[in-house]
Amino acid sequence: MALRTSYFSGMHTKSKPHQLMVLVQIGYTFLYFITEASFNHGMNPHVYVTYRHIVSTIVMFPFAYFLERKIRPKLTFALFLEISLLSLFGVSATLNMYFASLRYTSPTFVASMVNTIAALTFVIAVVLRLETLDLGQTRGMAKVLGTVVSLAGVTTMTLYK
Incomplete structure (x- = not known):
């Protein structure tokens, strides 16, 4: 019995990245359904992106604050500027262009x-x-x-x- 438990425990550990990948894809599927429903009800894509960032901030902030408080680097001006530029161009502009491209293509x-x-x-x-x-x-x-x-x-x- 102990051998079988050890075998399944090892399989679970090895397959954890794959399980998380499937979970992320399921999350993206729900997100696309919510996005489509929002746009069908007349929501502006730019407002949707703003709401999406607000909700993600509210959901992720407690995890980031409590789980990483001992390992996060000190917030310097250069780090703040880097985070701001990455969030503006890496996430916000990308999503806004993505939703605008849905309108034109x-x-x-x-x-x-x-x-x-x-x-x-x-x-x-x-x-x-x-x-x-x-x-x-x-x-x-x-x-x-x-x-x-x-x-x-x-x-x-x-x-x-």
């Missing part, structure tokens, strides 16, 4: 373009030499194959629609 095109982010990030990292690419190893071949398959799928979806 088809949802199929927008969904397929979102799926190119990882592939294009990889291509840019290789070009800027931030990522090493060794085609002699299985890992390097998998990276290239994943990028090609992703971009081929996006192209197919866009051209088909």
Whole structure:
């Protein structure tokens, strides 16, 4: 009995990242449903982004404050400026452009373009030499194959629609 419990405990530990990934995708699915319902009821996308950030701040603040209070760095002006710029351009501007693109293009095109982010990030990292690419190893071949398959799928979806 102890061997079986140990086996399942080990499996649970090994599969925890996969379980969390599935949980995150389920959360994104609910978020898309809420977003679609909000837009169908006439909510402005810019107001929706603002409300989304307010709700996420309220939900995440207690966790960040209490769980990381001993390890967080001192808030200097440079760190504050970096956080402000990253939140403005990395999150707010991205979401506002995403929702604006939904207005001007088809949802199929927008969904397929979102799926190119990882592939294009990889291509840019290789070009800027931030990522090493060794085609002699299985890992390097998998990276290239994943990028090609992703971009081929996006192209197919866009051209088909």
